[in-house]
Amino acid sequence: MSISIENLTKRYGPLTVVHGISFNVAKGEFMSLLGPSGCGKTTTLRCIAGLEDANGGVIRIGDRIVSAPEQDVVVSAHERQIGMVFQSYAIWPHMTVAGNVGFPLAIRKVAAQEVERQVDEALEIVGMRHLRDRHPSQLSGGQQQRVALARAIVGRPRVLLFDEPLSNLDAKLREGTRTEIKRLQRELDVATVYVTHDQEEALSMSDRVIVMDGGRITQAGTPKELYRRPANRFVADFVGRASFIDVTRMNGSGWSTAAGVRLRLDDAGAPPATRYQAMLRPESIDICHGAARGKADESDNILCGHVVESHYLGAYTEYLVEASGAKLKVHSRSDFDVGAEVTLRFAPEFCRLVALGDEDRV
Amino acid sequence: MSVDASTVHGLPVSDTNRRSSSRGVLMGVYWVTFVLVAAMVAIPVIALVYGSFRTSAPGLPGDWTLRNYAGLASSGVLSSMSTTLVIGLFTSVLSIIIGTAIALILHRTDFRYGRIVMPLIGLTFYFPSFILAMAWIIVGAPGGIYNTVVDDMLGMPWLRADIYTAAGIVFVMVLHQVPFVYLTMRGPIIGMDPIYEEAANAAGAKPYEVLLRVTLPLLGYSLISSFILTFVMTIEQFAIPALLGIPGQVTMLATQLYLLVRFSPTDYGLAAAIGVALSLITGAAIWAQRRVTTAGRLTTVTGKAGRIKQIPLGHWRWAANLLCFGFVFLGLIMPMVILLYTSVLKWFTVNPFDGMYTLRNYVFIWESGSTVGSFTNTLIVSGVGAAVGVLLGLLCCYFTLRLRPPGYRALDFLVSLPFGVPGVVLGLGLLWAYAYLPLPLYGTLTLMIIAFVTRFLPYATETIGGQMVQIDKSLEEAAWVNGATRLQGVGKILLPLVSPSLQGAYFLLFMAFFREISSAILIYSVNTSVISISIWSFFEQANWGLASALAVVATLIIFVAMALITRMVSTAGRG
Structure with a gap:
């Protein structure tokens, strides 16, 4: 499944935070949205997820339109079949690890046995199977991260979305997790949008990077293109x-x-x-x-x-x-x-x- | 920009429909909540204002008039207005000083008995004001224990004191308000980021200099906010000024309103005008307090509870001990002992060795239909009312903090309005309203529940909202992206996570309803008497023994409920 965005516009009252941006993410492609805080990258991601209602433009996931406010089409977040990792992880504190990971399946009325099987499989992938009955309060930050990852991949989502997932980890752990996320994404072979303000993260993980500033795309390209031939001073300064x-x-x-x-x-x-x-x-x-x-x-x-x-x-x-x-x-x-x-x-x-x-x- | 029309129309129909069905249910619930809250708050307020422009009592034919407002300028009303303000100011100043001092002693110094004093102050907070006032009447009335002791036993008549005075009212009010100040100041004092004080320390300030030049100024906004709230609670307080002031003819606005309605010559119109005036004063004060809290939000409290170095009490340890234990003794222990003592006496006597002891008062509580009835009524009103209040509070919080549909600001405003309306005034408003409304509510427990829920709805929304804002919004969002509808997100994520605050709010309301008297005193009937009213009537009939026995039982029930809450909150904290 691919993601395609045409002319996406998002306003908060009189303030326009995303100014009609367009881009495509191909199946299996890892795309980063990079920029300083307030550049509109997280808003763009939340529009794709359906957590924010866009004010204009079209968002397609696969060949299905999930948001086209001009045509009065808005598919709710729960209908979009996405996997998402939040900056704060958003691990539900009142459920066990298995409860968290199994939620996307259980809520879609998957049979209990099948839920168990897929939860174990997902936890196995992130190396957390031995902790399946723990409560989130008993987990370290890195472990919570892995639970969030497992929950994002368990429903075999059509696309993966990451909202600065590494910003709460310490430097050592961050590097390991980077490789892990990259490997997972390759295996699942799904279109991925990854929001970050860390240029090193964006360069090392992505197939392509979109640099955003002030709600607009400043430059899009492969990491090498951005580093070697930045389009303007802003990109040159921000990347490297x-x-x-x-x-x-x-x-x-x-x-x-x-x-x-x-x-x-x-x-x-x-x-x-x-x-x-x-x-x-x-x-x-x-x-x-x-x-x-x-x-x-x-x-x-x-x-x-x-x-x-x-x-x-x-x-x-x-x-x-x-x-x-x-x-x-x-x-x-x-x-x-x-x-x-x-x-x-x-x-x-x-x-x-x-x-x-x-x-x-x- | 063009969109492939066939793709759009090719969408499965259920997609957009399911979104609207989950949202539709929520919006339906929202409008029901809105209308209910609006009715609960607006009806008594409108009725009160209506009444203040009428010449006659509720339900009787009358004319429009401005006479009642002219009556506000009469010397009687003006003097009770100034009495109200003076008592309010004195009480607030003294309460702030004592309450803050106790909070600082308990949380900033090496005071040794914090574990004993802290829970006792908590108990004092829940000690009903009318029971406290009763105990102090038994002690301080002209023929009470204190005066008998100094006069007859010690032979020192110059030490005589009279509780039926403005000073007596201030004294008992301070005892009642200090725990509130302590509880509101405790959070800011504990939650204050210690780096400010550490920086002052490092800059060479001695501990008491740090306290005076850094800590107290940083607490400034909290102090002002707590001061204003104390002032509001004092001037809207009903039981203490009524019990102490009516015999001594010290009249505050709330008592004057009560006297105008309950005793002839009655003047419902003037009472309503006084109610409007009193509400305007409290409303203005609450508005100022909100402004102060918003302005102060930028400062100091970070939530990082730090390990701050304790200030050594040194030579002043005796003073700290005296203040803390003295307060707990005067505000809780002595009144309880006095009530216990009075409740087991056959005839009241000051000297315990002369007393004839009996349990007949407690037996009477068991056997009398009216007291058992008022117990049952209280349990129904408190139990059912608290459930209604929690449900309504939860809905209001969800709509104003999370869903935010059109008009949610108006709902937020409506919910907070009862904060500014004194209990007696609310009661009077309901009295006016249900004389006209075609609902058979007058003299029913339902009306009592409506009154209590309206008055204490802000307590529920503050408690539940306080926890709800702390629940990261992404927890619900994570549920949505993982396939949950809005309703499922609420049911599976939000509700389980706020449930500790729901329990907390339930008990808070339960206790508030259990001891509430000011909004009940004007709307109760013989069949709907609650415990607080029964105690009140026994006391007014000078049946101190029976009133004391009932007060002891009611206080014990409140304290047990409080112990349950504390237990529950601490378990929730651990899990």
């Missing part, structure tokens, strides 16, 4: 760490910094704009001691500068280097003193041109 240098188009062709240093960069398909910046990822910049020794390699960019700040982070050190009128973040395993003269070197394909909208905060 990045530094920016103001650049202007030179008379003939090519680009130069404000200080007049010529830069070779990836400007393929960049949208027209009044102002541009070059985006650099800190791990794609090489840093070495001393001023530049000539133009070593014609194909790389070279900038000279000095270290302004240094933050030791264990695996590497993050340096802030002032070069060509900009402050650039650089990750390196070598040691440099603050104030040291350094040379930065980076390949054109990791130096991406981004358009600067007028509304972008610089």
